[in-house]
Amino acid sequence: xxxxxxPNGLSAAIELAAAGLEVTVHEAxxxxxxxxxxxxxxxxxxxxxxxxxxxxxxxxxPCFERYPLAEHGLEWIHPEIPLAHPLDDGxxxxxxxxxxxxxxxxxxxxxxxxxxxxxxxxxxPRLRHDVLAPxxxxxxxxxxxxxxxxxxxxxxxxxxxSRFQGDRARALFAGIAAHSxxxxxxxxxxxxxxxxxxxxxxxxxxxxxxxxxxxxxxxAAHLQACGGQIRTGSRIETxxxxxxxxxxxxxxxxxxLAADRLPKxxxxxxxxxxxxxxxxxxxxxxxAPIPWRAEVCRKAGTLHLGGTLAEIAEWESGxxxxxxxxxxxxxxxxxFTRAPLSKHTAWAYCHVPNGSPVDRAExxxxxxxxxxxxxxxxxLERHVMTPGALEIxxxxxxxxxxxxxxxxxxxxxxxxxxxxxRTPLDGVYLCSSSSPPGGGVHGMCGYHAARAxxxxx
Numbered sequence: 001x002x003x004x005x006x007p008n009g010l011s012a013a014i015e016l017a018a019a020g021l022e023v024t025v026h027e028a029x030x031x032x033x034x035x036x037x038x039x040x041x042x043x044x045x046x047x048x049x050x051x052x053x054x055x056x057x058x059x060x061x062p063c064f065e066r067y068p069l070a071e072h073g074l075e076w077i078h079p080e081i082p083l084a085h086p087l088d089d090g091x092x093x094x095x096x097x098x099x100x101x102x103x104x105x106x107x108x109x110x111x112x113x114x115x116x117x118x119x120x121x122x123x124x125p126r127l128r129h130d131v132l133a134p135x136x137x138x139x140x141x142x143x144x145x146x147x148x149x150x151x152x153x154x155x156x157x158x159x160x161x162s163r164f165q166g167d168r169a170r171a172l173f174a175g176i177a178a179h180s181x182x183x184x185x186x187x188x189x190x191x192x193x194x195x196x197x198x199x200x201x202x203x204x205x206x207x208x209x210x211x212x213x214x215x216x217x218x219x220a221a222h223l224q225a226c227g228g229q230i231r232t233g234s235r236i237e238t239x240x241x242x243x244x245x246x247x248x249x250x251x252x253x254x255x256x257l258a259a260d261r262l263p264k265x266x267x268x269x270x271x272x273x274x275x276x277x278x279x280x281x282x283x284x285x286x287x288a289p290i291p292w293r294a295e296v297c298r299k300a301g302t303l304h305l306g307g308t309l310a311e312i313a314e315w316e317s318g319x320x321x322x323x324x325x326x327x328x329x330x331x332x333x334x335x336f337t338r339a340p341l342s343k344h345t346a347w348a349y350c351h352v353p354n355g356s357p358v359d360r361a362e363x364x365x366x367x368x369x370x371x372x373x374x375x376x377x378x379x380l381e382r383h384v385m386t387p388g389a390l391e392i393x394x395x396x397x398x399x400x401x402x403x404x405x406x407x408x409x410x411x412x413x414x415x416x417x418x419x420x421x422r423t424p425l426d427g428v429y430l431c432s433s434s435s436p437p438g439g440g441v442h443g444m445c446g447y448h449a450a451r452a453x454x455x456x457x
Contacts, residue, residue: 004248006034011443015450038211079301175304278387278400354399404433
């Protein structure tokens, strides 16, 4: 049995079914997908990704590449530019697939960027296996992994300020590292910046044609082809007595399902598990594309709106002030299935304190307007999701936390269990993003949990 049909739960189920086990996935919601779902949130015909939208680690996932997902309808779209970061002077820095193109916009820091990333990008086909592996594994790319680890253990701010001298390169790296949802002064926030930048150069920041739901549907179709079953609207209230149960849920839900069966010490560990910041998210139906001041931004799938490293760090350290750091995606520029003819969609969020009820819609739209004057005039309809609304949509998003828990050193690698996906209960495993390697739509938590269960027999 697998509880939860997010990408990790579905990947775990696929591995078990492929090994010949009878597998049923139980999903409490009416549709599968967890954090990878798509819906008409604003107006008819406008398709919005409800949670995850852009998937650099999904495309690079060693797990997903094992499955014939293209045969089940998954098609990846690669924006011309993975990421753009506009600045107040009307220009923008970019994370381009080409390291040369990226370096050309970084001025004197171009060569420093090249020295940092070129060897890691070259090693990425092997290095990605190590980055997305469970702790204490035997590296496939030991020298590259050691090189990566030397900088990954640092804070993003320390790495940016030691490696780069100018504001442009520092801002670009800071925005990427801010996906960690940690203060940029906290270790190992640099790790997230490194992984996402390496992936951007090596394979891009793509998204599925038609929305994130296509990932879930392709995984589900492959699972069913392997003989597995899925039951939606099937809420599990107590942990069942079964030979094998793999849980795509966070520590809070596991505690609720099995508190009376868990040893006291493990219950205390789960109760102390720390969740990270939430997000305040907006989806827009637009009458026209966003009118970015910097022309290059109109070619990017993802935008980081925050100005300088200092501005981004200030927001991420306390989520205060009038100007949030905003992560924005504009998929309809490249995917014409997302909106009616000549119309568009966009999606944006900022980090906020876990569970915060504060309305950030005006602040987010002001930040977009800062770099795209006239943006508000193009809004046909908006949809707001507070941290609380995100948790209602998907209980794994506790307080709006997209990463399954705080990703500081105390939880970054070991996450919620010191037993490598196992729990103290025989045959019960945890496979959500609260287990290694953590957040992101890549399926690797489920893959590793299932492999660990199969090894245990």
